[in-house]
Amino acid sequence: MGVQEDIRKLEDEIKNTQYNKATQKHIGKLKSKLAKLREESQNPSGSGGSAGPSYAIRKTGDATVAFVGFPSVGKSTLLNKLTNANSEVGAYAFTTLTIIPGLMEHKGAKIQVLDAPGIISGASFGRGRGSEVLAAVRNVDLIMVIVDVFSPEHIPVIERELSNVGIRLDQIPPEVKIAKRDRGGVAVNTTLPLSKIDEDTVVAILGEYKIHNADIVIRDDVDADQLIDSVMGNRSYIPTLVIINKIDLADQESLDIMESEVHERPHVFVSGHKEINLEELKDKIFDTLGFIKLYLKPQGKKADMTDPLIILKNSKVKDVCNKLHRDFVKNFRYAQVWGPSAKHPGQRVGLDHVLGDGDILSIVVKKSGQ
Numbered sequence: 001m002g003v004q005e006d007i008r009k010l011e012d013e014i015k016n017t018q019y020n021k022a023t024q025k026h027i028g029k030l031k032s033k034l035a036k037l038r039e040e041s042q043n044p045s046g047s048g049g050s051a052g053p054s055y056a057i058r059k060t061g062d063a064t065v066a067f068v069g070f071p072s073v074g075k076s077t078l079l080n081k082l083t084n085a086n087s088e089v090g091a092y093a094f095t096t097l098t099i100i101p102g103l104m105e106h107k108g109a110k111i112q113v114l115d116a117p118g119i120i121s122g123a124s125f126g127r128g129r130g131s132e133v134l135a136a137v138r139n140v141d142l143i144m145v146i147v148d149v150f151s152p153e154h155i156p157v158i159e160r161e162l163s164n165v166g167i168r169l170d171q172i173p174p175e176v177k178i179a180k181r182d183r184g185g186v187a188v189n190t191t192l193p194l195s196k197i198d199e200d201t202v203v204a205i206l207g208e209y210k211i212h213n214a215d216i217v218i219r220d221d222v223d224a225d226q227l228i229d230s231v232m233g234n235r236s237y238i239p240t241l242v243i244i245n246k247i248d249l250a251d252q253e254s255l256d257i258m259e260s261e262v263h264e265r266p267h268v269f270v271s272g273h274k275e276i277n278l279e280e281l282k283d284k285i286f287d288t289l290g291f292i293k294l295y296l297k298p299q300g301k302k303a304d305m306t307d308p309l310i311i312l313k314n315s316k317v318k319d320v321c322n323k324l325h326r327d328f329v330k331n332f333r334y335a336q337v338w339g340p341s342a343k344h345p346g347q348r349v350g351l352d353h354v355l356g357d358g359d360i361l362s363i364v365v366k367k368s369g370q
């Protein structure tokens, strides 16, 4: 019996088990088993990678965004319109066979845009070039879920495939810290009442991962899935923008159905081919990513307030260091901040400090040979 069949059986059992106080522990265990099997199915025999070609792409610019959608929805056409790239367009499925990068400049930000081969249902099990595509988008800053205007039903399919490989869309990573111990059992500490799972279930889920001695601190009202994500520790949390393409072909009814499907989340209606709403699309990409301005102050000198650095919101000092010089992280001593993220002007901070819009930053590094 293959892993995929095991996965399907577990999915069915979870679906068919009523969730309540009496069953939550059992369901928590089933979900843990399922998460482990999915992991196994993506890294067969623990080789750590699939047999297919690798699409590893070097990130450039201030942010990286990727198209993920079914074949022939118009990904390559849009890439070519938004960027300097020239990706092949064709009226047949799977025209694009690899990841094609392009660069888009908008409002002072340089945004790398990735075109990708189309994915289909079952991509996360390796159908088509699914595994490679899904692996390649794990590290992007925004996923553009793209559908043609007649296929709203593709949106949940794409999202399920991304979810199966451990990509969490539009979710904030739950605050859970697990410190393993040598003995003493599992101590569950919460900073608020848990309404979705009880302590027994927490202990049972940890047990599925052979964690029998640990201090766990939970600062969010997590459910079983979120707790499992935290234990697995390898999830990618990525925001999405839904792009509805080919609106030049649409009738009012299709537009209305689509609108009701997506109205609660960031989305944009476009036509790549007919160049409809492309400026709005660029604005949406820029806004959904979210950028902030950062002013650099050389140590002991005045900050340059005329030429800010454009960085992604929630960037850390480490991200800025990486952007400025490849040795800055290695030689980092400390940084100082003035502005919204500083507790007091000139606060000394480390690499993990999260910066705010309008901050002034001074980075102090060891001189070479020091």
Ligand SMILES: Nc1nc2c(ncn2[C@@H]2O[C@H](COP(=O)(O)OP(=O)(O)OP(=O)(O)O)[C@@H](O)[C@H]2O)c(=O)[nH]1
Binding pocket: 070, 071, 072, 073, 074, 075, 076, 077, 078, 088, 089, 090, 091, 092, 093, 094, 095, 096, 097, 116, 117, 118, 245, 246, 247, 248, 249, 270, 271, 272, 273, 274
């Ligand atoms: N009417 C219309 N046709 C479009 C539009 N955008 C793309 N097309 C056509 O749709 C077909 C597929 O376009 P591609 O850009 O190759 O689509 P893709 O998503 O990159 O396809 P794959 O790489 O095969 O997954 C081509 O015939 C395009 O000319 C659009 O906005 N309106």
Ligand SMILES: [K+]
Binding pocket: 071, 072, 073, 089, 090, 091, 092, 093, 094, 095, 096
């Ligand atoms: K195509």
Ligand SMILES: [Mg+2]
Binding pocket: 075, 076, 077, 087, 088, 089, 095, 096, 115, 116, 117
């Ligand atoms: Mg293409």
